[in-house]
Amino acid sequence: xxxxxxxxxxxxxxxxxxxxxxxxxxxxxxxxxxxxxxxxxxxxxxxxxxxxxxxxxxxxxxxxxxxxxxxxxxxxxxxxxxxxxxxxxxxxxxxxxxxxxxxxxxxxxxxxxxxxxxxxxxxxxxxxxxxxxxxxxxxxxxxxxxxxxxxxxxxxxxxxxxxxxxxxxxxxxxxxxxxxxxxxxxxxxxxxxxxxxxxxxxxxxxxxxxxxxxxxxxxxxxxxxxxxxxxxxxxxxxxxxxxxxxxxxxxxxxxxxxxxxxxxxxxxxxxxxxxxxxxxxxxxxxxxxxxxxxxxxxxxxxxxxxxxxxxxxxxxxxxxxxx
Numbered sequence: 001x002x003x004x005x006x007x008x009x010x011x012x013x014x015x016x017x018x019x020x021x022x023x024x025x026x027x028x029x030x031x032x033x034x035x036x037x038x039x040x041x042x043x044x045x046x047x048x049x050x051x052x053x054x055x056x057x058x059x060x061x062x063x064x065x066x067x068x069x070x071x072x073x074x075x076x077x078x079x080x081x082x083x084x085x086x087x088x089x090x091x092x093x094x095x096x097x098x099x100x101x102x103x104x105x106x107x108x109x110x111x112x113x114x115x116x117x118x119x120x121x122x123x124x125x126x127x128x129x130x131x132x133x134x135x136x137x138x139x140x141x142x143x144x145x146x147x148x149x150x151x152x153x154x155x156x157x158x159x160x161x162x163x164x165x166x167x168x169x170x171x172x173x174x175x176x177x178x179x180x181x182x183x184x185x186x187x188x189x190x191x192x193x194x195x196x197x198x199x200x201x202x203x204x205x206x207x208x209x210x211x212x213x214x215x216x217x218x219x220x221x222x223x224x225x226x227x228x229x230x231x232x233x234x235x236x237x238x239x240x241x242x243x244x245x246x247x248x249x250x251x252x253x254x255x256x257x258x259x260x261x262x263x264x265x266x267x268x269x270x271x272x273x274x275x276x277x278x279x280x281x282x283x284x285x286x287x288x289x290x291x292x293x294x295x296x297x298x299x300x301x302x303x304x305x306x307x308x309x310x311x312x313x314x315x316x317x318x319x320x321x322x323x
Contacts, residue, residue, distance in 0.1 A: 046136075050104040053134040057102050060121040061087055068122065091116040092248075109135050111237045112244060125193060140238030149176040153289075156297070157181075162315035164282070164300040167289075170229045171242060172198040172222075175295065179318040180311065183276060184300070185211040199226055199242065203250035213271035213279075216252070223256035224263040231262075269303050276317050277310040 062081035066073045069082070069090060082090075088098040093113055100107055114135055118128045132139040149167055157165050157178040164184045166177035174188070174196040182188040186207035188196060195201070201208040202219055212218050233239045246253045265286050272280040282300035289295045302308035 046106070047104070049134055049136060050106065053131075054102050054104040056131065056134060057117070057121070060123065060127070061102075064122060069120070087117070087120055090120040093117075109137065111137050111140055112241055114139075115241055115245075128194070138237070140236075140241050153297075160299065162311045164311070166298050167295060168198065168298050169295050170233075171239060172226065174198065180315050181300075183314055183318045184274065184280075185272065197242065198222070199246055199253075203246055203253050207275070211272050211274065213273060218270075219250075219252050220256045220259070220261070221263060223253055223259075224261035225265065227257070227260070228262045228264060270300075274310070274314065277314045279307075280310055281307045282311075 061084070062079075064081050066077070066082065066086070069086075071082070071086060084099055084102065085095045088095040091098070091113070093116065097107070101109065111132075114132055114137055118131055121127075123131060129139065153167060154176060157167070157176060161178050162180050164178070164181035166181045167175040169175060177188060186201070186205055191201070191205070195205075199222060202212070202215075202222060203209075209215055230239050230243070243257075247257065267283060267285050269281060269283050272282065274280050281303040283303050285299050285301065287297040287299065289297060302311055
């Protein structure tokens with residue numbers, strides 16, 4: 001404490017002496033203030049982003065072969081990779097509009113279009129994030145915006161084995177899952193994170209669809225539950241993007257969606273055909289992790305002794321199947 005007082009006194013004395021000396025010698029010339037580093041104007045920054053985005057799109061387009069997206073190569077193809085019109089067609093956007101995008105024109109890009117371009121260009125997770133960042137948009141996919149799954153929840157999923165269990169949000173995005181759930185309906189480890197959505201999987205993934213004994217009824221029920229959940233998220237880009245994808249890719253979903261049916265959440269016994277252990281009769285239960293009915297723990301418990309034994313076998317097979 002004494003040292004602090006002494007130091008403070010010394011500093012004060014020094015400041016007083018300096019002031020006296022300054023008054024004695026006359027006014028002093030102040031040193032010029034240092035200017036802050038120059039920053040790009042918003043207009044200039046936008047221009048830089050557009051050019052970076054254009055370069056990135058051209059580079060990703062050039063690396064994709066026609067065969068990768070199911071197109072014939074043809075004899076007169078001189079363009080490395082895909083042509084602009086092919087990208088536009090596969091992404092369901094206008095050729096002129098996409099050309100302007102590659103020319104760094106000042107145009108607005110929706111998250112729906114960015115999502116379509118990311119899929120057409122076969123971008124991985126890092127490239128997809130880069131695309132949205134360059135466009136100045138927020139990626140609504142679950143891989144980019146899902147809430148954090150805590151270590152405690154992951155431990156809970158692990159300890160529930162051999163019961164299949166996962167963490168889902170109200171949009172049916174699968175945020176985390178244990179080994180048994182990962183082999184229950186398909187090999188989830190092989191599914192891209194942005195496609196790990198129960199609505200998408202039951203409408204587009206053949207292995208997932210084959211696992212349901214009553215597929216048509218399940219799609220209709222899930223569409224009704226999805227409509228009920230979406231009522232609290234109207235206008236949100238992630239929900240609208242998912243709805244558009246389902247309507248574009250699944251005639252079955254479109255038909256069910258047009259019925260305007262609404263169903264709340266409830267426990268139900270479900271019948272599955274597992275590719276590794278055979279038929280399973282499981283009771284579906286939702287355990288909500290918060291008061292807003294957002295994230296939930298989804299569990300499947302065996303409805304009979306035979307299903308219980310088969311879940312034990314599925315757990316044992318999971319590591320071998322994963323490898």
